[in-house]
Amino acid sequence: MNSGTMVFSQIMDYLPWWRFHSIVKQYRGNHKVKHFSCAEHFRVMAFAQLTHRKSLRDVEAAFNAIGKKAYHMGIKSKIAKSTLADANEQRNWQIMLTLLRY
16 A cells, blocks of 8 residues: 555665764765755665666656655755766765665
8 A cells, every 4th residue: 555655765764864874974975065965865876776777867857757756755956967977976985885884
């Protein structure tokens, strides 16, 4: 039965978010970040992986198609390929590696 939440949100509920936030704090992942947090970045990249997106342009198009439903997935920022490219380039990759090792 549908509980009212999106399947993606239900999958993300299995992630130990308290541990994710402590890892982000450890690596200062959100230092000088105003809008696109590490948690949102992780959710976008997880969505891209689960839906077999092939490029940042494809990810951007998917989120444009989703529209306001992205908010219910935990993504509050507008997704643009330049924002994703900057986040992929500037964020510390060890955040994701440390999360996956737990």
